[in-house]
Amino acid sequence: MKLVLRVWRQKERGAPGAFSRYEAPDASPDMSFLELLDVINEHLIVSGEQPIAFDHDCREGICGSCGMMIDGVAHGPMKATATCQLHLRHFRDGDEIQVEPWRAAAFPVIKDLVVDRGALDHIIAAGGFVTAQTGSAPDGNAILVPKRAAEEAMDAAACIGCGACIAACPNGSASLFTAAKISHLGLLPQGQPERARRVVAMVAQMDREGFGNCSWHGECEAACPKSISIDTIVRMNRDWLAACIMPKEKSRSEEGG
Amino acid sequence: MLFLWRAVVGKKIAMAVTGAIMIAFLIGHVAGNLLVFRGAVALDAWSAFLKHNAGVLWAVRAVLFVSVVLHVVAAVQVTLLDRKARPQAYARIQPQAATVASRTMRIGGLLIACFIVVHLMHLTTGTIRPAPFQEARVYDNVVGGFHIWWVALIYVVAMIVIGLHLVHGAWSWLRTLGLSRPKAEPLQRPIAAALAIVIWAGFTAIPLAILFGLVR
Ligand code: FES
Numbered sequence: 086m087k088l089v090l091r092v093w094r095q096k097e098r099g100a101p102g103a104f105s106r107y108e109a110p111d112a113s114p115d116m117s118f119l120e121l122l123d124v125i126n127e128h129l130i131v132s133g134e135q136p137i138a139f140d141h142d143c144r145e146g147i148c149g150s151c152g153m154m155i156d157g158v159a160h161g162p163m164k165a166t167a168t169c170q171l172h173l174r175h176f177r178d179g180d181e182i183q184v185e186p187w188r189a190a191a192f193p194v195i196k197d198l199v200v201d202r203g204a205l206d207h208i209i210a211a212g213g214f215v216t217a218q219t220g221s222a223p224d225g226n227a228i229l230v231p232k233r234a235a236e237e238a239m240d241a242a243a244c245i246g247c248g249a250c251i252a253a254c255p256n257g258s259a260s261l262f263t264a265a266k267i268s269h270l271g272l273l274p275q276g277q278p279e280r281a282r283r284v285v286a287m288v289a290q291m292d293r294e295g296f297g298n299c300s301w302h303g304e305c306e307a308a309c310p311k312s313i314s315i316d317t318i319v320r321m322n323r324d325w326l327a328a329c330i331m332p333k334e335k336s337r338s339e340e341g342g
Numbered sequence: 343m344l345f346l347w348r349a350v351v352g353k354k355i356a357m358a359v360t361g362a363i364m365i366a367f368l369i370g371h372v373a374g375n376l377l378v379f380r381g382a383v384a385l386d387a388w389s390a391f392l393k394h395n396a397g398v399l400w401a402v403r404a405v406l407f408v409s410v411v412l413h414v415v416a417a418v419q420v421t422l423l424d425r426k427a428r429p430q431a432y433a434r435i436q437p438q439a440a441t442v443a444s445r446t447m448r449i450g451g452l453l454i455a456c457f458i459v460v461h462l463m464h465l466t467t468g469t470i471r472p473a474p475f476q477e478a479r480v481y482d483n484v485v486g487g488f489h490i491w492w493v494a495l496i497y498v499v500a501m502i503v504i505g506l507h508l509v510h511g512a513w514s515w516l517r518t519l520g521l522s523r524p525k526a527e528p529l530q531r532p533i534a535a536a537l538a539i540v541i542w543a544g545f546t547a548i549p550l551a552i553l554f555g556l557v558r
Contacts, residue, residue, distance in 0.1 A: 093433075104433065157436035183434045190427050237524070255440060256420075257427030288351055297427035298350045298420040300447065301514040303439035303529045315517070316524040323520025325351055 086178040088112050088121065092137055093185045095194050098201075102194065104183070107137075114174035118161060119144060119151060121173060138197040144169040146310060149245030152252070153198045154185040159249035159308035167247060167310040187252035191259070191294045202248050204294040205262060211290035212283035213266045215275045234272045241268035243311035253308030256297030261305035263291050264321035265313045271324060281328035288325050350423065351518075353416040358515035360409035360416075365512055365537075367406055368504075372544035378557060382481035389480040410458070417451055439529060443510035450507045457500040464493075488552035497549045505542030512537050 088109045095102030107125045116124070119141050126136035142150040146167040153168055155161035161171045176182065186194050191204040230238075242265075250261035267284050270276035276283070299318055306315045346352035374392075377385040392399050437445070460470065465483060468475035472493050473486030488494045513534035516522045551557045 154432060154434075157432060157434035158438060185432055185434070188428055188430050188432055190429055253438070255437075255445070256424040258424075288349060292350050295427055297424035298354055299518075300354075300420075300444065301510070301517055302437075302441075302444045304437060306528070307438035314524070315528050316522070319517050319520050319522045319524070321520075322351060322355070322518055325349075326355060326520055329346060329352075 086112050086114055086173065086176075088173065088176060088179075089181040090121070090125065091181065091183045092197070093194075094135075094137070094197055095186075096196065098193055098195055112173055114172065116173050117144065117169055118155065118171040118173065119169050138195075138199045140199050141169060146170040147245060149247040152187060152247040152249055154183075154187065154252060156182050159187070159253040160247075160310055164307070165310055165312045167245070170310075187248050189248075189251050189257040189296070191257070191296055192248060192251065200248070202246070204296070205246055205248060205259070207294060208259065208263055208287050208290045209266065212279065212286035213270065214279075215270055215273075216278060217275065228274050230273060234274075238269050238272040241265045241272070241313060241317050244269070244309075244313055245311060247310060249308040249310060250305035250313075251296065253304040254297065254299075255302055255304060256300055258299045258305070259291050259294070259296040260299035260318045260321065261309065261313060261315065263287050264315075264317035267321045267324060268317040271320070280324065284321060284324040285328050288321070350420060353420055354518045356412050357416045357420075358518035360413040361511050361515045363405060363409045364413070365508065365515075367402070368508075368541050372541050375548055376544055378481065378484060378548055379551070385481045385484075386479065389478065393478070410455075414451070414455060417448065421448055441510065443506045444514075446503075446506055447510055450503050453503045454500070454507060457496075457503070460496070461500075484548070485552050485557060488549040491553060494549035494553040498546055501542050501546045504545075505538050508538035508541060509535055 090107045090109065091104045092107060093102055094105045107129075109121055109125055112121055112124065119139070122137055122139055129136045139153065140150045142148045144151070146169060149167075151168040152160060155168065155171070160166060160168050161175070163171050163175055184198065186192075186198045187200045187202075189200075192200040192202060194200050244262065244265035246262065248262070251257060251259050254260075267287060270283065271280045301315065303315055306313065347356065374388050377388050463469040464472070464487065465480075468477070468483070472490050473483070475483050475486075488497070509531070511534075513531035517528075522528070548557075
C-alpha cells in the first residue's frame with residue numbers, strides 16, 4: 086500500500102520546525118507505524134538526509150517510550166493502542182497522514198518527534214513511591230489486599246507514562262497521569278503511610294511543571310493506550326481535598342505507617 | 343482557604359462549589375418563574391413574598407454574587423494557564439471524547455455572563471425597557487417584554503447556551519469535588535443531561551408561550 090506522511094521536522098530544542106512530506110510507496114499493511122518510520126528512515130539515510138527522530142524501545146506497548154500525534158489523534162486511530170502496536174492495516178491505501186510530536190509547554194521538543202518528558206519524572210519524584218523495607222522479599226500474604234483495591238490499583242498501575250493523556254488534553258493537563266499514579270499507590274495498604282503527603286506533593290509538582298487544568302473533556306481517557314479511567318482523577322481530587330482540609334488526618338496517617 | 347485557591351485543583355474546586363450553588367439557584371428560579379402559567383396573581387404574590395423577606399433575599403443575592411465572581415475569576419485564571427500549557431497548537435487535532443458542551447464552556451460562560459447583566463437590567467432593575475416597566479408588576483413586565491420577538495429570541499438563545507453549559511457543568515462539578523462513584527462509562531451523564539433539559543425547557547417555555555399568545 087502507498088502512504089504519504091507529513092512529519093514534523095525540528096533540528097533541536099527551541100529551533101523552528103516544519104512539516105516535511107515523505108512517500109512510502111510500498112508499505113505493507115502488516116507493518117507497525119514505527120516500522121513505517123524505519124522504512125522511511127532507511128531511504129533518508131541512503132539519500133544522505135537526517136532520519137526522523139522518534140522515541141521507541143519495547144515496541145510491544147509496555148514501555149511508554151513511543152508516542153506521537155497521528156492525524157490529530159494521540160497514538161493514532163486505534164483505541165487502547167500505543168503507536169508501536171498500531172498497524173498500517175488500519176489506514177487506507179493512499180492516505181496522507183500528519184505526524185506531530187506531543188505538544189505541551191512541559192514537553193519541549195528535543196528533535197523531530199522526540200519530546201522531553203522529564204516533567205513526568207519530576208511528578209513521580211515528588212511522591213510517587215512507597216516506603217518499603219529492603220532485604221528479603223516479604224511473605225506473600227503478610228499484607229492482605231482487598232480484591233477491589235487490588236483490581237483498581239492494577240488498572241491504574243497499567244499507566245506506561247507515555248504522555249498521551251497530556252498530548253490529547255485540550256488544556257495540556259497531566260491529571261490522568263498523576264491520578265493514575267496516586268490511585269495505583271493510594272489504593273494499596275503499602276501506599277497508605279504517605280497517602281496524604283503524596284497527593285499534595287504530586288499535585289503541587291504538576292502545577293509547578295506548567296500543566297493545564299482538568300475540565301473533564303475525557304480526551305485523556307480516550308487517548309490512553311491502557312484505557313485508564315478518568316475516575317482516577319475523581320479519586321485524586323477527593324484525596325487532595327481530604328488531605329488539605331483535614332491536616333490532622335494527614336499527620337496521623339504519616340505517623341501511623 | 344487561600345492555600346486551596348493557590349492550587350489549580352483548588353480553583354476548580356471553587357468553580358465546582360460555586361457552580362453547584364448556581365445550579366441550585368436555577369432550580370429555584372425556574373420553579374418560581376413557572377408560576378407565570380398560573381397567572382398574574384400567583385407570580386406577583388411570589389415576587390412580593392421574596393421582597394417581603396428582604397434579609398433572606400439579599401443574603402441569597404450576596405451568595406450568588408460572590409459565587410459568580412469566584413466562578414468567573416477562577417475560569418479566567420485557568421484559561422490563561424491552559425493557554426500557557428500549550429503554547430503551540432497542533433496542526434491537526436481530532437477530538438475523540440470532548441463534547442460540544444465541554445468545548446463551549448468558556449465561550450458559553452462568557453455569553454452567559456453578558457446575558458446575566460442584560461437580564462438583570464431588563465427584569466430586575468428595569469434599566470433596559472423594551473416594554474413599559476413597573477416596579478412590583480412582575481407578570482406585566484415579563485409578558486410585556488416577551489411580546490417583543492427579539493426580546494423573546496435573546497432569552498431563548500441564552501437558554502440554549504445555559505442548557506449546554508449545564509450539560510457539562512452539572513456532571514463535572516461532582517467529579518471535581520471527588521464525589522462521583524466509579525463507573526464503567528464515566529463520560530455518560532444521564533442525570534446531568536436530564537437536569538439540564540428540565541431547566542432549559544422550563545425557562546424556554548415562558549418566552550415562547552408569551553410570544554405565541556398562550557400566556558397573555
Ligand atoms: S515502544 Fe514501548 S510502548 Fe511503544
